[in-house]
Amino acid sequence: MKNGAQYRKTLRQLRPNLFKWGKPLGDVTKNLATKLHVDAIAACYDAAFDPEQASLFTAESHLTGKRAHRWNTLMRSPEDVLANARMKRAQFQRTGACHGATCAGWTMLNALWAVTWEVDQARGSGYHARLERYFRYLEENGLATAGALTDAKGNRSLGAAAQPSIDSYLHVKEVREDGIVVRGVKAQICGVAAAHEIVCVPGGGLKEDEGAFAVAFAIPRDVEGLTVVETRRPSDTRDEEQGWDAPKAGGVSQAFLLFDDVFVPNERIFLQGEHEYAALFISIFTALYRAPIGACVAGQGDVMIGAAIELAQAAGLSQKTFQERLTRMAINNETTFGMGIGAIFNGKAHPSGLWIPDPLLSHVNKVLVATLPYENKRIAQEIGGGIVETGCFPSYKDLTSPLYGKALLDSLAAASDGETRARLARLLEWLTVGGGIPGCLNGGGSPDGARVVVRVLEPWKKFAEKARQIAGVK
Ligand SMILES: Cc1cc2nc3c(=O)[nH]c(=O)nc-3n(C[C@H](O)[C@H](O)[C@H](O)COP(=O)(O)OP(=O)(O)OC[C@H]3O[C@@H](n4cnc5c(N)ncnc54)[C@H](O)[C@@H]3O)c2cc1C
Structure with a gap:
């Protein structure tokens, strides 16, 4: 395992293929656009060596039996998936934000564990043994993996093969004896700046003529031919400014990945052309992903509750004034967390060894995750007042201006000094209308997709x- 300093060192050794504002980002551990996110992941690495946190941030390896970073292991039991959820809640409580590099890629590899097992059973492809070797490599080197599923997609009413531009979907351009050449675009990928590796998987179910898009593989983040473009975010001012406008933790990182003829060696390919397994992958991945994400928004909601209480008190109002609304926020948080736990313990073991949460409850959770946190954001803004809601609040530079900073700060002073209110207002603004929003709505897939699964799985007939029986209707 690695500690945070060792993790940062390995990130610095990667080829600088990240860009933002039209320029290279350089060192992701220092650039303000990515530093906070890297810091958040580094804290997860340090947690492995903290006696109080180690049991959550590490797990027993399914391959070696040794302790490993949790995000390098297979989730084999409901307890393993629950620990994932608890880890997510703890991560969000520490930073208020999402931890892509210890999340999506890991879950994709877990889902691939079951899918490659099934392909091997049917066809003897050898993918599963490759994936096992790759897992071993991740564990031995303590690596963080981002997960790229979402394609640029082009026209949403057309399939992958019917797009005017084939690059709208990541695809195999050329098959060589020693590997494949891929190109296309993956969009809105979380945590790439803080990851060593990127796991790429199909973005949806595929038809017979879409075999070129049925490809799953892993690449180093700095592989030749890959350009990573960090997105512009509403949190930019918060992440990239100094002073009270910049937090101590909690930057998010999202990116577009431009694959320009990237070579992937055979050893790192886990699906290639098996279009009929794409839907199976999606169903296992979403069941496994959408159960624990209730803990992400719960963890962020915990910070929102805390910030709302603190800001109310700084304004001279007691917690009691807002207790009913705070309780509503807590109920929303525990609903998504608890629904996830329900999905986890209502799941079942796959013969490959993976534990798969109950898909119906996982998708119900996805819909709750896309809705309840927004009620919490509205309540938090009610409690915080206008300085939280609209961004009608001066910047750090203005609040510390030698010309008028003192007058501004004095005007903010209430039960607390002006600086305390300023800091809390910035945090709550970020959590409710800024970069703190990611992870709720489309992250992990659109809620409409989840509603479709609920519609399909619910036993309506x-x-x-039952109703006919009880009513005595023939
Ligand atoms: C914070 C955040 C983090 C993310 N992290 C990752 C990540 O780490 N890895 C990753 O792979 N992806 C990630 N994503 C991407 C995420 O999976 C997508 O945003 C999501 O799947 C929706 O896709 P889209 O944004 O292209 O929306 P669109 O496809 O444009 O969908 C917009 C709306 O149209 C609906 N729609 C789309 N197509 C159809 C259709 N054919 N028929 C009817 N309705 C349709 C959708 O349901 C949705 O309501 C992240 C997104 C966010 C916001």
Whole structure:
């Protein structure tokens, strides 16, 4: 395992292929656009050596039996998936933000564990043994993996093969004896700046003529031919400014990945052309991903509750004034967390060894995750007042201006000094209308997609039959 300093060192050794504002980002551990996110992941690495946190941030390896970073292991039991959820809540409580580099890629590899097992059973492809070797490599080197599923997609009413530009979907351009050449675009990928590796998977179910898009593989983040463009975010001012406008933790990182003829050696390919397994992958991945994400928004909601209480008190109002609304926020948080736990413990073991949460409850959770946190954001803004809601609040540079900074700060002073209110207002603004929003709505897939799964899985006819029986209707 690595500690935070060792992790940062390995990130600095990667080829600088990240860009933002039209320029190279350089050192991701120092550039203000990515530093806070890297810091958040570094804290997860340090947690492995903290006796109080180690049991959450590490797990027993399914391959070696040794302790490993949790995000390098297979989730084999409901307890393993629950620990993932608890780790996510702890991560969000520490930073208020998402931890892509210890999340999506890991879950994709877990889902691939089951899918490659099934392909091997049917066809003897050898993918599963490759994936096992790759897992071993991740564990031995303590690596962080981003996960790239979402394609640029082009026209949403057309399939991958029917797009005017084939590059709208990541695809195999050329098959060589020693590997494949891929090109296309993956969009809105979380945590790439803080990851050593990127796991790429199909973005949806695929048809027979879409075999070129049925490809799953892993690449180093700095592989030749890959350009990573960090997105512009509403949190930019918060992440990239100094002083009270910049937090101590909690930057998010999102990126577009431009694959310009990237070579992937055979050893790192886990699916290639098996279009009929793309839907199976999506169903396992979403069941496994959408159960624990209730803990992410719960963890962020915990910070929102804390910030709302503190800001109310700084304004001279007691917690009691807002207790009913704070309780509503807590109920929303525990609903997504608890629904996830329900999905986890209602799941079942796959013969490959992976534990798969109950898909119906996982997708119900996805819909709750896309809705309840927004009620919490509205309540937090009610409690915080206008300085939180609209961004109608001067910047750090103005609040510390030698010309008028003192007058501004004095005007903010209430039960606390002006600086305390300023800091808390910036945090709550970020959590409710800024970069703190990611992770809720489309992150992990659109809620409409989840609603479709609920519609398909719910036993409507059985319920109608029960009603007929009770009513005595023939
Ligand atoms: C914070 C955040 C983090 C993310 N992290 C990752 C990540 O780490 N890895 C990753 O792979 N992806 C990631 N994503 C991407 C995420 O998976 C997508 O945003 C999501 O799947 C929705 O896709 P889209 O944004 O292209 O929306 P669109 O496809 O444009 O969808 C917009 C709306 O149209 C609907 N729609 C789309 N197509 C159809 C259709 N054919 N018929 C009817 N309705 C349709 C959708 O349901 C949705 O309501 C992240 C997104 C966010 C916001």
